[in-house]
Amino acid sequence: MDLFSQYEESVLTVSEITDSVKKLIESSFSGLKIVGEISNFKAHFSGHWYFTLKDANAQISCTMWKGNNSRIFFTPQDGMKVIVNGNITVYPPRGNYQVDVKTMSVAGEGELQAAFERLKKKLSSEGLFDDEYKKEIPEFPNKIGIVTAIDSAAFKDMISVASRRFPLVEFLVASSRVQGEGAAEEITKNIQLLDSREDIDVIIIGRGGGSLEDLWAFNEEIVARAVFDCNTPIISGVGHEIDFSIADFAADLRAPTPTAAMELATPDQAEIFGFINDFSYTSTNNIISIINYHKESVGNIISSYGFRAYDSVIKSKAQNLDNIIYRIQKSTEQLIDKYNNVLEQNKNLLESHNVEKILKKGFVLVKQDEKYILRAKNFDKDKKTKLKFHDNEIKIN
């Protein structure tokens, strides 16, 4: 009985010992900084992160709650070396301890570069960067969707490029944070939003230059996948010329800068005007030479032997006709003349016959000044007079 009660006094329940351990550990290990490599990273749909930090000889479980992890600019990857800041907590239902991570940073810029390379390799092996998936960028876009920060210099530059090159275009801007917490999620959401519309011909995602950390959102897996899954052709223009992002590789076209992206998305109106002017010039020349060519052809036909032969046939026929008409005219005139003469002669003869008849009966015609005197009162005794008998004329005085 004594033994039993003594034993009973030294017995602790699981909860009691766990509680003691919890108190001891949690009061001893707070405000820690731990460096290690991430493995088994899981982002739960609730927004919390679960992962393990490890080095060559040990590992420790970590949790990072949504409220804390939303302030981290990058999404942790397995293999990434990070420094976490937090407290050790004990989780009684499982009897294990873990780090409750408050903040996390990469253990040096080289870690981001390494993470970049790992993701690039992974997505590349999945075929996300393959040329066969690259869609063609339309030559004359009507509406361009832009995913960038609307208050940024990059956006202003893009607009000024577009208004210089192709002011016929319309923009639909899905303004996004392009760096820091939540940027990758916002970019992803906006790509999907623009892609779901029917009226967008091409999407540009981009931001101006910055550090690898600033540009990191464009190196996130969710952004790369959204870019790859986008059915609308997509151009990526991130940072400066030397900056490559994972989104660049997944995009249908990579531009070295946001302004270059806009240049690739829009035709140059100077070229279009040039083409139109060229058209007016060369086509006018062409139509003139086409017309001249046909004129020449017609000219050649007209001056061909067949046409000339026909012409000379007509001419000689016409000449014959003229000759015949001339001859008819001539002979008709001669005939008329002849008959006129005959008529005249007969007329004279007829007249003379009439006077002769009268004279033969014994009448005489009296003539003075070569005129026949028909009345006595006209007769002048002093003038020379001719008397015409039927057989002769005699002069008196």
Add this chain to the structure above:
Amino acid sequence: MSAKKKTFEDSISRLKEISDLLEDEETGLDESIKLYEEGVKLAKKCYSTLADAELKIKELKADIEKDFE
């Protein structure tokens, strides 16, 4: 809006086509003159469409389009 795009893009590609046809010796005189008239009209239209164009910018917020100034 999509009709406008079609018109401009189609106009430019039609213009290219006409340009090629006018260089083609197979094209007859009547056809060439018709094409030329059509081309000159199109060229004028494209020119003025582009010359009069102004950039249109809207901001997409969730599912609402807002005019951006």
